[in-house]
Amino acid sequence: MTSRTQLTAIVTDLRIGLSLATILPLGPSTPVGDGDIARAGWTLPVAGLLVGLLGAAVYALAFVLGVTPGPAALLALASTIIVxxxxxxxxxxxxxxxxGGGTRARKLEIMRDSRIGSFGVCALIISLTxxxxxxxxxxxxxxVLIALLLAHVAARAGLPLFMALVPPARTDGLSAGAGRPAGANAAIALGLGALALAIGFGPGKAILAVILLAFIGLLTTWLAIRQLGGQTGDILGAYEQVAETAILLMAASLFHTSP
Incomplete structure (x- = not known):
């Protein structure tokens, strides 16, 4: 493969990853085929980097305009949700x-329903708060810049490995259609997440963060296999949210300060 071909493949993967993880109109000009999303899984931490940068920029702008940390944090969070x-x-x-449903089939049916229930509302309130x-x-x-970058990069870094190790619970749907990333792609994503944590937290605290994220991944894997027989796109989203929240809480414990 020539250097030009390699560069084209990298750019294509980035466009696929960014179009999947954000609403930005950056998708490739040709339709995404089977396995393309799995191949581009390594770019998810890169997408997280852009999301974190946007949230930090909104927070910084609000701070400059004299907005207090509470409302500024809400604006930053809203911007990441929107993008x-x-x-x-x-x-x-x-x-x-x-x-929170009954049988495995019923659980999968509920997760496919576009309506939100009591457990879903409570989970969102807890996560957002x-x-x-x-x-x-x-x-x-x-x-805040460091915290948001670390949270959004590290929370997405484990998704390709999760997809590679845990089989889809359905034969259709987003997760099944995405495919299972190769080990090299999962390793690149993990490496990007670990590098970000090492730079932002320092090597010692980064190890603790990795252990925390590994525990979250193992717990999510256990729940997914035990209750659903595998993972779904919703399970992947839940993992990202829990991991993102955990890193932000860790950052708050380390960086807590007055502006």
């Missing part, structure tokens, strides 16, 4: 509703 089309929030809500309070507690714009 991602609430993709992961939707997954969290559907997963919470589904996991924790993330908002964490960013507001960090307060200082530079620290």
């Amino acid at each position: 991602t089309g609430a993709l992961h929030e939707d997954g969290l809500a559907d997963a919470a509703d589904g996991l 924790l993330r908002w309070s964490a960013v507001a507690a960090i307060a200082a714009p530079r620290s």
Whole structure:
């Protein structure tokens, strides 16, 4: 493969990943085929980097305009939700509703239903409140930038590995259609997440963050296999939300300061 061909493949993967993870009109000009999403899985942390940068920019702008940390944090959070089309929030809500259902078939049916139930509402309220309070507690714009970048990059870094190791619960749907990423793609995504954590938290704290994310991944895997027989797009979204919240809370404990 020539350098030009390699560059074209990388750009195509980036466009697929960004179009999947955000509402930005950056998708490739040709239709996405079977396996393309799995191949582009390594770009998900890169998409997270852009989402985190947007949230941090909104927070910094609000801070410059004299907005206090609480409302500024809410604006930053809103901007990340808008740019991602609430993709992961939707997954969290559907997963919470589904996991609270009856039989496996009923759980999958509930998760496919576009309506939101009590468990889904509660999960969203808890997630949004924790993330908002964490960013507001960090307060200082530079620290908020680091926290948002780490949260959005690291939370997406484990998704390709999760998709590779846990089989789809359905034969159709977003997760089944995406395919299962190759080990190399999952390793690249994990490497990007680990690198971000090492730069932002330092090596020692980064190890703790990796252990925390691994625990979240194992717990999510256990729930998905035990209750659904595998993973779905909603389960992936739920994992991202829990991981993102965990990193923001860790950042709040480390970076808590006054602006």
